[in-house]
Amino acid sequence: MTEPPNGPDIAAGDAKSTGADKYIGELSSIEEIAAAVRSCTRCGLVGTRINAVPGEGSDSPSILFIGEGPGANEDEQGRPFVGRAGKLLDELLGVVPLLRSDVHITNVVKCRPPGNRDPLPEEVRACRPYLEAQIGLLKPYVIATLGRHAMNRFLPNARISDQHGRATVWRDIVIFPLYHPAAALRSTTLRQTLENDIRQLPEAVLQSLEMSATRSQASSGTDGSVPAGTTSPAPTESSVEDETDQDRLF
Ligand code: URA
């Protein structure tokens, strides 16, 4: 599988990983990760949080939503997306229709940055092993990023205005960037765009399922195809919008 056009692996920089990162990588359930997050002291946000917010939802979701970081309501309740932005997210999921319990929802950083400032690079770095471990255990077909910051964890140089509602393959998972619901609360145009993009999520899941079926066929070797790991994601011809970019699905 080739790399996404504009994204190194999220684990790039692992040269710096510590024994603690390894410990997080060995946690064997979502509940264990959540417990580790709740008692985490790996970055300065521990000093200002009320509650860490590990995430919640299905343990085998087809879609993992990733926001930026908890806000005031989330910090108070220890749950992701429970404020106004969260209500809008629930409403838009209902359009698909999807329930919160069908999907999993988490954030790039699990503790609230004071005053809702952007998380600092060292906070994102400290929290990254939890997100890695969650992705590894949840194995979603689609990661729907909410807002620019979450998107940039996977596609570092991408612009949300270009990438929203478009599917890109990252490590056998489809990344589907969405505008942040908080931005959609401030603009009716963005709200409509977010709704239109969210309506595309089932198609993104389908594309990801097709990709994984192609991979397992290739690895079983019954059809004479090349072994897994050496193939491109093989999207259907009609779904390839830009022939020069084989990782873009739609
Ligand atoms: N905004 C986020 O990015 N995450 C939350 O959990 C809530 C609001």
Ligand code: SF4
């Ligand atoms: Fe730990 Fe992440 Fe919270 Fe920092 S933001 S204290 S790394 S859980």
